[in-house]
Amino acid sequence: MKKYMMITPEGTKDFLFEECNVFDGICDKIQNVFEDFGYRKVITPGVEFFDLFSSESWGIPQEDMFKAADSKGRILVMRPDSTLPIARMAATRLKNHTLPVRLYYRQAIYQNKPSLMGKSCEVLQMGVELLGAVGKCADLDIISAAVESLSSVFEDFRIEIGHAGLFKVLSDNLNVSEEIREDIRIAIESKNYPALNDILDGLEDSLSVKAMRILPKLFGGIEVLEQALEMEELSPAKEELNYIMDLYRGLCELGYGDKITIDLGLVQRNDYYSGIVFSGYVDGSGAAILSGGRYDTLLDNFSVPMGAAGFALNIDEMAQVKFKSGFFEPSMPSQVLVFAEKGYEVEAVKYARSLRKTGVKAELSAFEKEEEAVKYAKAGNIGKVIKVSEDITEIK
C-alpha cells in the first residue's frame, strides 16, 4: 500500500452524513437570503493564474497559495479567495452588463495554513459582491444582507463596522516611511498596544500620533462614535466618522441596532478596502465568521473602474459552531427496506419505486437471506422491512 493512500492532506477532511446536512442547511438558508436580495449565483474555476492574486496589496502571501503549472509552464493556483476571480469575471464577461450587478457564490477557497494548528486549508465560503453601486443605500443594503444571512442561521451574533478611510486619512500626516506606517497599521489591527506605543513614542508628538494611539481603543457601541466625533485628533476624519454615524442610525432604524457594534480600529491588511469594513462574530467561534467591506478601487486594476462592496461567510466555521451547540437535524435513515426473494428482484425494484412515488424513503436490500436484511435494518435504524415474493409481506 502507498504511504499516503489512506489519509487526507493536512487541513482537509471528509464530511459525513449529519455534517453534510448541517453544511447544506446553512448554505440553503443563506442562499435564500442572497436570492431574496436579488443576488445571482456564479461559479468561478477552482484554479486560476497566479498573476490574479500575486499583487502584495491583496494581502495573500504567496507561500499561502497551492501552486501548480499548466502545460505551458504558467503558474496556476488553487483559488485562495473568491473576490478577485469575481472581479476578473465582471471585468471581462460582464463588461457590457447593465450596472449594478449582484453576484453570489458558494465555493471553497484554498490556503496553505501552518501545520498542527487545527486550521483548515480548504474552507467553504458563501459571499456576495455588489458591483457598480456606491453610496449610503448600497452600504445599507450590503450590511442588511450580512445581518439577514447571519440571523438566518444564528440567534445571537454581532457585526462590527469600521471604515478603511479612517486610517488612510489619519495616517496621512504622519511623517514616516511606508514600512513604519505598515507596522503601525499591524499594531492597530492586532490591538497590540505595547508595540503601537513603542513605535509612536519614537515619533514627534502630533495630532496624527494621538489619533493612531486612540484608534484601536475605539470599539463598542454608539458611544464610541459620539466620543470620536468630539476628539480633536480625529477631526481630519470627520467625514468618515459622520458617515459611520449616519449608517449606524440607519441600521438602528432598520431594527438591527442590537446586532451592530463599532470598531474604528478595524484596519484590514487587504489594501483593497476603501470605505466601510465589517466583521461578524458569534459565541463559540474564536475568529470572525464574516468579513467584508467596500472596495471602490479594486476594479481599477482590471481596467473597469466602478465602486463595489461585498462580504464572505466562513461556512466551515459556522457549521462547527452549530455542531458544537448540538442543535441540528440528525441524518435520517431510510423508512423501508425492501427485500427481494430470489426470482422477484424486478418486482422488488418496482415496489420500492412505487413507495418512493408516495414520498417514502425506500432502500433495496442487497442480501440473499431474510435474516441478514432484518439485521441490517436494525443496525441502520430502518423501521420497516418488506419482503417481495409471490405476495408482499411486512417481516419487521
Next chain:
Amino acid sequence: MKPLRIALTKGRLEKSTIALFEAIGYDCSQVINKGRRLILPIGNGEIEVVLAKAADVITYVEHGVCDLGVVGKDTILEQGRIFYELLDLGFGKCRFALAAPKGKDFYHGYAEKTIATKYPNVTKSFFEKKGMDVRIIKIEGSVELAPLVGLSDGIVDIVETGSTLKENGLEVIEDVVPVSARLIANIASLKLRKQEIEGLVDRIKEEISK
C-alpha cells in the same frame, strides 16, 4: 454568565500573574493550592484560570477556548498567530540577544554564518531585516553548547543576566529585542465580552502603574 477564562503560562509567569490578581483583590487560594487540577476558579468564580505551557497559551487563546492569556513576548515572537496583545505586564523581563565566542569578530568576512537557536523564527526575522543570509539550526537544549563544540558561529537566545554566556566564553554581540510578559486576548472574545475584559484590563493597568 460564563466565567472569563484566562490561560496562564505555568511557572514563573503564573506566580507573578497570581500575585497581580491578588493585588487587585481576587481570591486566588484555589490556584495556590491547586493540586493536580488544570482549570481553577479565582475570585467569586467570575474568572477561571487555565494553566498551560507558553506556546499552548497562545493556541488556546487563538482558538477562542480561552478569552485571555498571559504569555512571554518571546513565545509570541516565535509563534506569530492572530490575537490581540493588550498589555505589557512588566514582569518576566529579559531579552533576545545574539551571542558568539568572546573576542571573535562575528560579522567579519563573507562566509555564511551558522546560528544555533531554540527560536528559529525570531532568528530568521532578525537576520532577514539585516539582509544577511544565515544557516539556522534548531537546538532543543542548552544552545550555548553549539558554538563551543563547533556546530555554529553564534546563538540567538534569551539572556537574563548573561552569566551562563560568560561561564561558557560567550558574549552578547547585539540585542535582538526586549521581552516581557504580555496579556493577550482572543479577537472574538474582546468584541463579545468587551466590558468584562476592559474592566479587568483597567484594574491591572492601574495596579502595574503603581
